[in-house]
Amino acid sequence: MKITTRYMLNFGFLVAGILLIYSVIIMTFYFFYRSEDFYIRLKNKAVNSATLLFNVKGISYPLLKIIDDKTVTNMNNVTVIILNKDRKVVYSNRDSLDINNLLSTFRKLNWDRSERHLENKTLFISFQRSYNGSNFYVLASGSDLYGQAELQKLLVITLISFLISLLIILGASYFNALQSVRPLKSIIKQIKMINPGSLKDRLSITAHDEIAELSSTFNSMLSRIEKAVEDQRMFVSNVSHELRTPVTSIIGQLEVTLLRDRDETEYKTIVLSVLEDMKNLKTIINGFFALAESDIDNIQSFFNKVRMDELLFSTKDDIQRRSKFMNIQIEFDNIPDDENELMVYGSEHLLRLLVSNLIDNACKFSDPPKVKIKITFINSTVSLQFIDNGIGIPNEDIKHIFEPLFRAKNVGIKSGHGIGLSIVKRIADIHDAKIDIESVLNIGTTIKITFPVVNPS
Numbered sequence: 001m002k003i004t005t006r007y008m009l010n011f012g013f014l015v016a017g018i019l020l021i022y023s024v025i026i027m028t029f030y031f032f033y034r035s036e037d038f039y040i041r042l043k044n045k046a047v048n049s050a051t052l053l054f055n056v057k058g059i060s061y062p063l064l065k066i067i068d069d070k071t072v073t074n075m076n077n078v079t080v081i082i083l084n085k086d087r088k089v090v091y092s093n094r095d096s097l098d099i100n101n102l103l104s105t106f107r108k109l110n111w112d113r114s115e116r117h118l119e120n121k122t123l124f125i126s127f128q129r130s131y132n133g134s135n136f137y138v139l140a141s142g143s144d145l146y147g148q149a150e151l152q153k154l155l156v157i158t159l160i161s162f163l164i165s166l167l168i169i170l171g172a173s174y175f176n177a178l179q180s181v182r183p184l185k186s187i188i189k190q191i192k193m194i195n196p197g198s199l200k201d202r203l204s205i206t207a208h209d210e211i212a213e214l215s216s217t218f219n220s221m222l223s224r225i226e227k228a229v230e231d232q233r234m235f236v237s238n239v240s241h242e243l244r245t246p247v248t249s250i251i252g253q254l255e256v257t258l259l260r261d262r263d264e265t266e267y268k269t270i271v272l273s274v275l276e277d278m279k280n281l282k283t284i285i286n287g288f289f290a291l292a293e294s295d296i297d298n299i300q301s302f303f304n305k306v307r308m309d310e311l312l313f314s315t316k317d318d319i320q321r322r323s324k325f326m327n328i329q330i331e332f333d334n335i336p337d338d339e340n341e342l343m344v345y346g347s348e349h350l351l352r353l354l355v356s357n358l359i360d361n362a363c364k365f366s367d368p369p370k371v372k373i374k375i376t377f378i379n380s381t382v383s384l385q386f387i388d389n390g391i392g393i394p395n396e397d398i399k400h401i402f403e404p405l406f407r408a409k410n411v412g413i414k415s416g417h418g419i420g421l422s423i424v425k426r427i428a429d430i431h432d433a434k435i436d437i438e439s440v441l442n443i444g445t446t447i448k449i450t451f452p453v454v455n456p457s
Contacts, residue, residue: 003184004177011173016166023158030154035123038144039116042075043125046140049080053091054131061091068093077122078142081106085135102141111137121148183211191218200226246281250274305343305454306351308382312373315355326363327370336377343454344382346431354427357420358386358447365390366444383450392441401437424449 049068052059059067068080079102082091092099105124109115114127124141190203202222203215257270309332316328336342344351363369366388374385393401402425428435428449439445 007177008173012170015169034147042140042142046080046138065093074146076143076145081139083137106139246277250277303346306348307342315352329372331374333376341377344451345454350427354424357424361420362386362388381450386447389444393439
């Protein structure tokens, strides 16, 4: 079902329901009003007859009956019976046979107090009145045919009005639905025109409502997609270039080797050169695998508690076993009393990869290879500062330093492929960590990473 039809039906049923409840309330109140009004008029009619009989001189039983018969009212089949305290009939505007038939119904009422009873659309009432010091029972009955006819007319008018109103409501709700979904149709039309080649296009925003908010959100998503596609395009281009260089070098060396016979020393030199290129190629491929691993969406489902001080010392030992010439110093600014303040919720493997990349990067650009790591615990966070005394990073390059395959202008012939800090940035983002960089050319660089610690509770 289209949203236009659903919106029209929902709105139509809602308003129709309200209108139906309104009509039922009117009919109910009118019914009770007519019933109460008829009861009062019937009682007044009986009181008037009794008053004429007992309080007006010259009014006899036959005369009062004539007056009752000739009196024009909008009540039908009116019967008035007056009985003395011994329950003997002293007056009735009906014949004795009719009286006996009616009294059987009147006896369903308690004559000692005012009561009413409705049977076969005829209202029967009873009450007591006192005249000339004597109590009398007054009984009356009648049919409100006029009121019933009025009620039926009102019911027909209400039903016709409801049906006409329902048609008007459906028409109005359909028009309202069309007006409401018109911006959505415009958005759908614009979205259909966007393709991979036109990611720079954006939805037009002409209002300040929820539709505009939806358009703005979609535009933000387009911006992220455009950036991701552009990053991917640049990444693939740079990857191709980085892989092409060692592969071309290997092929070239092997082709040159095959041009003529060589002695053992030359072959050994060429093999060592090819081996160095293969190691370089392996480093590049491993870096790409690390980037892919750090970009897995559901990796947080494998997080555990990791104690950062133990992770640092363990990583330091692993690195120094491979490269004994690296000088790695670990210092504590403060040591917390609570063990939980040392815990970070994350992937131990990725955090170890982050630390090792920052240590390698700091030692690579320092002479001699040296890095100082400071651990600080404050305000439910743990901060790691990697401080080197290397060549520094130019200010204009700092904002690009975490981009894949980017290298600063002053790295010179230093080995590397611009992958390490990209891995660091992605791992930090996965762990909701904040990265700050301070760098001074020819003085050194400080990279500070702040992690939220595990909640002690």
